[in-house]
Amino acid sequence: MQDPRQSQKDAYALILEAIDSHLYKPGDRLVESELAERFGVSRTPIREALQRLETQSLLTRDGRSLIVASLDHSQLSELYVVRGELEGLAARLAARHAAPEEVRVLQDMLEADKRLINDPSALSRANRRFHKQIHLASHNRYLVQQLDLVHRSMALLATTSLAAEGRGAQTLQEHADIVAAIAAGDGDAAYKALRDHISAAFVTRLKLDAAKVEAAE
Known part of the structure; x- marks a missing residue:
């Protein structure tokens, strides 16, 4: 039973x-x-x-x-602020604590994801796996728990920003910069690269939302 x-x-x-x-x-x-x-x-x-x-x-x-549920503009902004800080911290800690094998997994993900550049849905799933791997590589269980909560709220976004023209290629380059910093053990650079990545995603989403409002008028 x-x-x-x-x-x-x-x-x-x-x-x-x-x-x-x-x-x-x-x-x-x-x-x-x-x-x-x-x-x-x-x-x-x-x-x-x-x-x-x-x-x-x-x-x-x-x-x-x-x-x-859905997220209004204020909730979206608040979510991205928190996500940027927590993700940046995860990258900083990963640069300090990630095992060589964990870095290799991230590098392999980069190569595999290149094949998904024209498939936003598949790339979105791969993106979540990539970020989860960085969370785990931080080796901080409490940070991982908080990031899990943030990513649950991200599920309330009806579309992926990776569907925007050119965003897929840009995302993969940003991922490469993050992994390079983690592999080099440079916590400050890893933090900045991941913060910049989240900021770029937020800008893209704001542009997509603005375009939808304009189309409805």
């Missing part, structure tokens, strides 16, 4: 992954019975997972319904 705690964990992970992969986008309504049928999980762990996601502000109430 399956452990109920495992069912709850699985339900939470399944719904979170569905939001992260944009199967459910900001504003989409999540219905308990539909989720249970889609994921083959009973309604009790689904209900508990939805409550947990609401507590984490990934879901919000629209009347009696739960919908995937």
Whole structure:
């Protein structure tokens, strides 16, 4: 018999992954019975997972319904400020503590990701793996936990900034600069390279949002 705690964990992970992969986008309504049928999980762990996601502000109430939350301009700005500082710290610590094997993994990721430059969705997934690898290479469990929370909130962005023209190639070059600094053991350079990378991504997202507003007018 399956452990109920495992069912709850699985339900939470399944719904979170569905939001992260944009199967459910900001504003989409999540219905308990539909989720249970889609994921083959009973309604009790689904209900508990939805409550947990609401507590984490990934879901919000629209009347009696739960919908995937969205980020307004202020929340987006706040999120990128925090992300830039925490990611920069992770890169600084990775430059100090990463094992040679961890640096090699980052370098291999750089080479593999070149093949994805014309596939924004695949490159976005690869980008998350790349950043997660840097988080782990920091060898600071508390920082990794905080970055996990930040990246859960990033799932509330309906589109990836990597879809912008030229952003894929720019991102790969920025990743290369980050890895070079980590490989050289230069914490200050690694911090700056990753902060600049997050800043460039934020600028791109602001331009995309501005273009959407202009198109709607």
